[in-house]
Amino acid sequence: MEQRFIAQIIDWNQEGRGVARVDGKAVFIDDALPGEVVEWQPVRVKKSYTEGKISRVLISSNARLQPPCEYYERCGGCNSQHIEFTTQVALKQRAWLNQMRRLGKVQPDELMPPIYGLPWRYRERVRLSAVYEDGQLKLGFQTGQSHAIVDIDGCLVLPIVLSEALKPIKALLQSWPVGCVEGLMLHQGSEVIALTLQVYSGISQKMRKQVDCLLTQLQQQSGCLWQWWLQTDGTTVLQSASEDSILAYRLAEYELEIRYQPEDFTQVNQATNELMVRRAMQWLQPQAGERIVDWFCGLGNFSLPIARMQAEVVGVEGMAAMCQRAGSNAQHNGLAQFTHFQQADLFAMNGQRLRRIGYAHKWLLDPPRAGAQALILALNELEDRQLPRRIVYISCDPATLARDAGLLVKRGYLYRAGGIMNLFAQTAHVESIAVFDWR
Known part of the structure; x- marks a missing residue:
C-alpha cells in the first residue's frame, strides 16, 4: 500500500x-x-x-482558481495561473520580504505598495523554441520539468495580435524542410511588430518570398506594421525595412522613443516598465546639475529619463553594442549633451575603477540576475565623502538583491524603502526596487 x-x-x-x-x-x-x-x-x-x-x-x-490556459499543466511559461491575481502579488511581496530577512538579514524601513501591472496579454517580447517529431514542427515553451517543447497555437499572456499570429507562422514553417528552424522571436514595439526567424542555415529565395507574403497577410489581418529578421549562427539581420518601420518602445511620460534590435534586452512588459521607470525617477529625484551613474544601463531605459530632467548621466554597460545604441538613442531624443556612455566589466569593478569614472551624487543599478556584488564591494575602497548619497537598485532576483542590500547596510547605508513590481503576471518571477541612503 x-x-x-x-x-x-x-x-x-x-x-x-x-x-x-x-x-x-x-x-x-x-x-x-x-x-x-x-x-x-x-x-x-x-x-x-x-x-x-x-x-x-x-x-x-x-x-x-481553475487555470484558464489549456496548456497550463504542461507548459513551463507560467506557474501561477491557479492563483487569484491580487493574491499572486501579495504572495510575491511576502516571499520577497522573507528573502530580504533570511538571506540579507535586512528589511526596508518603508515597504512600497506593489506595482500590479496587467494580469493577461502583457508579454510583448517572447522567444519560442522549435523541435521536430516525426516530421511535425512543434513550436512553444519548454515544459516545467524538462527541455521538451509544449506545442502551442496561442498564448494568454501574449497580446492578441501576437497570439493570433502563431498559427499562420507555424503553418508556414511546417512547409519548410524538416530541421530547418531553431525557433523564433516576436517583439511588439510601439509602431511595428518584429518577427525573428532563427534557422540553422540560410533559406532560399522562395522561402523569403513566402515570409514576405505572410507578413502582408498579417498586416492586413491585424492592421499593424510587421517586419522580419533572420538569425543564423547568432547573427541577426533585418530582411524587410522601410522609413516608417523602426522597432522601438516609448516612455511617453518622458517623451522618449527608445530604438532597439531583437537581440537587445528590453522588458517584456512595456506598460509596467513605464510604471517602473516612473517609480525609479520618483525615488532617484534627478536634479539639474547632479551627476548620476546608471550601472548596467543597456539601451538607456533609465539613463534617458534621468537626462530628460537635465541631470548629467554616465551610463556604464558591459556590452559595447549596447553602449553604442544607448548613445544613438540619446542622440535621437536630443539628449546627447546630458549623457555619456562607456563600456566596462561590471563584475570586475574595484575602487580604482570607480574613482576613474568619477564622483556621482547618486547611483542607479539595474543588474542581471547575478546582481552587483563587485560594484558594491568596491564602495569599501572609497572614502565616505566619495560615496553616492542615494542608490536606487532595480532587481530581477530577490536573492542577489538581499545579498547586496546586506552589503550596503554593512557599508553604512540605510535601507530606506523597497517593494515588488509585477512585470511577469501568472509566474512567480519577481522584479523589485530598493532605495538606499547614505547615513
Whole structure:
C-alpha cells in the first residue's frame, strides 16, 4: 500500500511552491498555497529539505482558481495561473520580504505598495523554441520539468495580435524542410511588430518570398506594421525595412522613443516598465546639475529619463553594442549633451575603477540576475565623502538583491524603502526596487 503524506502549507516561496514543515524539515510542494492541506508525494529528497508534488488538495485556499490556459499543466511559461491575481502579488511581496530577512538579514524601513501591472496579454517580447517529431514542427515553451517543447497555437499572456499570429507562422514553417528552424522571436514595439526567424542555415529565395507574403497577410489581418529578421549562427539581420518601420518602445511620460534590435534586452512588459521607470525617477529625484551613474544601463531605459530632467548621466554597460545604441538613442531624443556612455566589466569593478569614472551624487543599478556584488564591494575602497548619497537598485532576483542590500547596510547605508513590481503576471518571477541612503 502506497504511503500517504499529508501536510499543511504555511508559506509560499520565490519559486512558486507551497512551504510546509514535516518532522522539522522544510518541504516545498509545487502548486500548493498557504492555508491549504494537501496530500503529496516526494519527488526529490535532500538532507535539509524535500521537494514534492500534490496528489490531492484536501482543504483548498479561497485563492485557488481553475487555470484558464489549456496548456497550463504542461507548459513551463507560467506557474501561477491557479492563483487569484491580487493574491499572486501579495504572495510575491511576502516571499520577497522573507528573502530580504533570511538571506540579507535586512528589511526596508518603508515597504512600497506593489506595482500590479496587467494580469493577461502583457508579454510583448517572447522567444519560442522549435523541435521536430516525426516530421511535425512543434513550436512553444519548454515544459516545467524538462527541455521538451509544449506545442502551442496561442498564448494568454501574449497580446492578441501576437497570439493570433502563431498559427499562420507555424503553418508556414511546417512547409519548410524538416530541421530547418531553431525557433523564433516576436517583439511588439510601439509602431511595428518584429518577427525573428532563427534557422540553422540560410533559406532560399522562395522561402523569403513566402515570409514576405505572410507578413502582408498579417498586416492586413491585424492592421499593424510587421517586419522580419533572420538569425543564423547568432547573427541577426533585418530582411524587410522601410522609413516608417523602426522597432522601438516609448516612455511617453518622458517623451522618449527608445530604438532597439531583437537581440537587445528590453522588458517584456512595456506598460509596467513605464510604471517602473516612473517609480525609479520618483525615488532617484534627478536634479539639474547632479551627476548620476546608471550601472548596467543597456539601451538607456533609465539613463534617458534621468537626462530628460537635465541631470548629467554616465551610463556604464558591459556590452559595447549596447553602449553604442544607448548613445544613438540619446542622440535621437536630443539628449546627447546630458549623457555619456562607456563600456566596462561590471563584475570586475574595484575602487580604482570607480574613482576613474568619477564622483556621482547618486547611483542607479539595474543588474542581471547575478546582481552587483563587485560594484558594491568596491564602495569599501572609497572614502565616505566619495560615496553616492542615494542608490536606487532595480532587481530581477530577490536573492542577489538581499545579498547586496546586506552589503550596503554593512557599508553604512540605510535601507530606506523597497517593494515588488509585477512585470511577469501568472509566474512567480519577481522584479523589485530598493532605495538606499547614505547615513
